[in-house]
Amino acid sequence: MIEIRNLKKTYQTDSGKIIALNDINLSINNGDIFGIIGLSGAGKSSLVRCINMLEAPDSGEILIKGTDITRLKPASLRESRKKIGMIFQHFNLLSNSTVFENIAFPLRISHLPKNEIFQRVNNLLELVDLKDKAYAYPAQLSGGQKQRVGIARALANNPEIILSDEATSALDPVTTEYILDLLKDINKKFGITVIVITHEMQVIKRLCSRVAILENGSVVEKGDVLDIYANPRTETSRSFLKDSFSTLAKSFFINTENNKQRVIRASFIGNSSNKPVISSMIKKCDIEANILAGNIENIQDTQVGNLVIKISGSEKSIDEAVAFLEANEVGIEVLNK
Amino acid sequence: MSELQHLLELILPSFWESLYMVFFSTLFSVIIGSILGVILVITERGHICEKPQLNKILGSIINIARSIPFIILIIAIFPLSRLIVGTTIGSTAAIVPLSIAAAPFVARVIESSLKDVDWGVVEASLAAGANIPQVIFNVLIPEALPSIILGITLTIINIIGYSAMAGAIGGGGLGDLAIRYGYQRFQTDVLLATIVVLIIVVELIQTIGNFLARKFNKK
Numbered sequence: 001m002i003e004i005r006n007l008k009k010t011y012q013t014d015s016g017k018i019i020a021l022n023d024i025n026l027s028i029n030n031g032d033i034f035g036i037i038g039l040s041g042a043g044k045s046s047l048v049r050c051i052n053m054l055e056a057p058d059s060g061e062i063l064i065k066g067t068d069i070t071r072l073k074p075a076s077l078r079e080s081r082k083k084i085g086m087i088f089q090h091f092n093l094l095s096n097s098t099v100f101e102n103i104a105f106p107l108r109i110s111h112l113p114k115n116e117i118f119q120r121v122n123n124l125l126e127l128v129d130l131k132d133k134a135y136a137y138p139a140q141l142s143g144g145q146k147q148r149v150g151i152a153r154a155l156a157n158n159p160e161i162i163l164s165d166e167a168t169s170a171l172d173p174v175t176t177e178y179i180l181d182l183l184k185d186i187n188k189k190f191g192i193t194v195i196v197i198t199h200e201m202q203v204i205k206r207l208c209s210r211v212a213i214l215e216n217g218s219v220v221e222k223g224d225v226l227d228i229y230a231n232p233r234t235e236t237s238r239s240f241l242k243d244s245f246s247t248l249a250k251s252f253f254i255n256t257e258n259n260k261q262r263v264i265r266a267s268f269i270g271n272s273s274n275k276p277v278i279s280s281m282i283k284k285c286d287i288e289a290n291i292l293a294g295n296i297e298n299i300q301d302t303q304v305g306n307l308v309i310k311i312s313g314s315e316k317s318i319d320e321a322v323a324f325l326e327a328n329e330v331g332i333e334v335l336n337k
Numbered sequence: 338m339s340e341l342q343h344l345l346e347l348i349l350p351s352f353w354e355s356l357y358m359v360f361f362s363t364l365f366s367v368i369i370g371s372i373l374g375v376i377l378v379i380t381e382r383g384h385i386c387e388k389p390q391l392n393k394i395l396g397s398i399i400n401i402a403r404s405i406p407f408i409i410l411i412i413a414i415f416p417l418s419r420l421i422v423g424t425t426i427g428s429t430a431a432i433v434p435l436s437i438a439a440a441p442f443v444a445r446v447i448e449s450s451l452k453d454v455d456w457g458v459v460e461a462s463l464a465a466g467a468n469i470p471q472v473i474f475n476v477l478i479p480e481a482l483p484s485i486i487l488g489i490t491l492t493i494i495n496i497i498g499y500s501a502m503a504g505a506i507g508g509g510g511l512g513d514l515a516i517r518y519g520y521q522r523f524q525t526d527v528l529l530a531t532i533v534v535l536i537i538v539v540e541l542i543q544t545i546g547n548f549l550a551r552k553f554n555k556k
Contacts, residue, residue: 054460078468080466085464086461086464086465088457092458095458096482096555096556097479097555106465109462109465109468137555139555139556153461157465157466
């Protein structure tokens, strides 16, 4: 539904040109929750701002339902924007307007009749559970409540797409969970395509079905969250996936000796988790396996098991063992090589 | 008692004249200045109606207008006053230079108030599909309103000061009274009385301004 082709954007600064987006190609399916993750300065904010043309790219196309939004005239661009809701890290609410007026804002801009605005805003207030705060001002709300107003405002015009720019980065963990669940609900209930910009892997794991990893303005990896999680191909994705578990696993390096031992992280997803892979490996290959740590994570409602295993034996048999695991759909990351 | 009555009879007509001058000068300068201030903000680089050249030219004109001392501006503008109100003497004639002198000031006041509006809010409204007038009237001005009110309060008080100067060269009002009686006829009591009236008026305006600014500020 959203096709981004050869998107390029540079900024001119005093110290020269900065390439914000370097030939981005992405396709985002209808009804997906698509994640874009990257460190600050990776260009993810520029990318999402190009999708509703808050920033204009230097070249490339962004096709939304076949229409290239980068080529629209101002009036048609404004009409298109009404179908693309956006939520922001710092909420960006009108501070001198009530919650009701903030949510009504996009509707007033669209010149909806008063009684319809009243009806629609009340429905939205109910959806985000803020009925009792309708006449409060943003300053009287908590961060989570402000973001719910932001979400209600983004939904006001019945958008087909929602852009979320670090929507949970300014919120505490509990509120973050609530907001992520709300976004997921909205995606399910209304079938709205959600594009999530974040620097937190936790957000991607919880929310997204597909992800693109951005580094220095380029997409270094993209695909199913589960696939990338099991088999990260680039250093950037690995560094994002590295959670506390990986850090823990790294601490086992100290005890390993050169070629006779290897510490690996094995990820079990779907099929591989039902087979006795580890015991088969021990029987089949001439090695010893010592399980050092393990955990189970929930990604996209799928259980993902992780084991840190120390394999001892000759280099050849260790290679065999790793190959055996890979053949059995176990994701492997060698930690001490 | 009769002396006080005499003073009042002397001051009251001048007071109304001053009020008349200040009211209309504020009205016109706020209208002209607001338009200029809004243009100054939205034509800036990166803003919603980017026009750097227009912005630069307008900025220069405003700076030039603001650097002319008021007493000189009044005289320089005599032909224009005559053209608009038919005379160069009296309170109505004084409204022309007062408005022209205060308008660039208002423009800068409005400019700085609007610039303080969080850019994120502007971005959010653009993302919702707002056009330029909608951003100006539904976002920029309401968000900046408390600061605009304080700026206009400042303008009114400045215009009161300027109107005394206008009085000195035939504009009438309290300034004119104070100069004629207090300075030229050595009637200190009249001079003091006008000062007291002015202090009360300024105090009152500032208090109302502060109150309104607080009332509209929901931050």
